[in-house]
Amino acid sequence: MAKYIMWGSYCEDVLEKRAPHRQAHLDGLAKQKESGVLITIGPTKDVTKVFGIYEADDEAIVRELIENDPYWQNNIWTEYFVKEWIQAF
Known part of the structure; x- marks a missing residue:
């Protein structure tokens, strides 16, 4: 299987706007991680x-x-x- 990186942007006022959707988002990511398709994901420190x-x-x-x-x-x-990624190490 190939590896892919995803790089994206958040909306303005993300901390407030994400609140109603956060648990569903985290639950979905947990399922992806459990299935092995998701290796890791997260925001930059400034949440942009x-x-x-x-x-x-x-x-x-x-x-x-x-x-x-x-x-x-x-x-x-x-x-x-999304870009296909080659893990060198």
Whole structure:
């Protein structure tokens, strides 16, 4: 399976706007982690960007996971990019 990185942006006032969607978001990420598709994910310290690493059969799977996330569906994440990644070490 290939590895993919996701790099995205958060909306303005993210800490307030994410509150109603946070638990559903975290529950979904926990399921992805348990299944092995999600390696890690988290915000930058200033909560302006999000970075994640996934392992999946193809990029379409990663994009589907991102686009089904409550943060994407409720405009908490405002944009994202996915690139196949080669882990050197």
